[in-house]
Amino acid sequence: EAGVAQSPRYKIIEKRQSVAFWCNPISGHATLYWYQQILGQGPKLLIQFQNNGVVDDSQLPKDRFSAERLKGVDSTLKIQPAKLEDSAVYLCASSLEPIISYEQYFGPGTRLTVT
Amino acid sequence: GEDVEQSLFLSVREGDSSVINCTYTDSSSTYLYWYKQEPGAGLQLLTYIFSNMDMKQDQRLTVLLNKKDKHLSLRIADTQTGDSAIYFCAESDTGGFKTIFGAGTRLFVKA
Numbered sequence: 001e002a003g004v005a006q007s008p009r010y011k012i013i014e015k016r017q018s019v020a021f022w023c024n025p026i027s028g029h030a031t032l033y034w035y036q037q038i039l040g041q042g043p044k045l046l047i048q049f050q051n052n053g054v055v056d057d058s059q060l061p062k063d064r065f066s067a068e069r070l071k072g073v074d075s076t077l078k079i080q081p082a083k084l085e086d087s088a089v090y091l092c093a094s095s096l097e098p099i100i101s102y103e104q105y106f107g108p109g110t111r112l113t114v115t
Numbered sequence: 116g117e118d119v120e121q122s123l124f125l126s127v128r129e130g131d132s133s134v135i136n137c138t139y140t141d142s143s144s145t146y147l148y149w150y151k152q153e154p155g156a157g158l159q160l161l162t163y164i165f166s167n168m169d170m171k172q173d174q175r176l177t178v179l180l181n182k183k184d185k186h187l188s189l190r191i192a193d194t195q196t197g198d199s200a201i202y203f204c205a206e207s208d209t210g211g212f213k214t215i216f217g218a219g220t221r222l223f224v225k226a
Contacts, residue, residue, distance in 0.1 A: 004157070005193065015160065034215070035212075040218065041218050041219075042119070042203050042205075042216030042217050042218050042219055043158070043203075043216045044216070045213070045214055045215075055212060056212060058176050058214060070193050091157055093158075095158070102146055102148075102207065103160045103163070104160065104214070105157075105160075106157030106158040106159070108155070108156055109157055
């Protein structure tokens with residue numbers, strides 16, 4: 001079974017530039033999560049999708065971050081414009097319907113460096 | 116707000132047992148998890164426990180939950196060098212929503 005795919009794996013941009021990350025969850029997983037993991041910290045949930053709909057985006061900085069999940073499969077996370085403090089690893093995870101399983105499967109992450 | 120706290124480092128000798136501790140603040144937490152992260156990789160779920168359980172054992176892993184003190188621990192028996200990684204404690208509410216992670220405990224295993 002293929003795991004959660006993310007691209008790119010690494011990205012270096014200057015502040016005020018834009019960047020987008022892509023995630024392809026495990027086939028059949030209804031729930032998709034985007035996390036931000038700053039060096040030395042645990043992952044922080046940015047947004048959670050259930051199929052096409054947003055379940056929780058309370059910690060997403062909506063003035064600069066946006067995310068979408070088209071057709072309930074792939075997802076993109078965008079930052080526009082980036083700030084220095086956005087430097088982090090962005091992790092995507094997916095899981096089956098919550099009533100079936102609470103296990104989240106994580107991708108390898110995209111390491112973003114903002115200079 | 117909700118918070119999950121862990122000690123930052125733990126060092127053990129190969130073959131010894133490791134015990135990683137975690138405290139959480141949200142009394143409504145329904146599920147508590149232990150994830151493992153190896154360098155350059157995403158997180159991998161090791162085990163989870165429902166809040167109505169006191170203990171769960173899975174091969175070399177034993178999870179203990181003290182709901183009164185909001186304390187969770189992970190014991191790894193016969194720790195191996197391959198167990199060296201960062202271990203994250205996490206909690207979520209009913210339905211698996213609003214997962215909150217601790218900062219992680221870095222486990223060093225000395226040969």
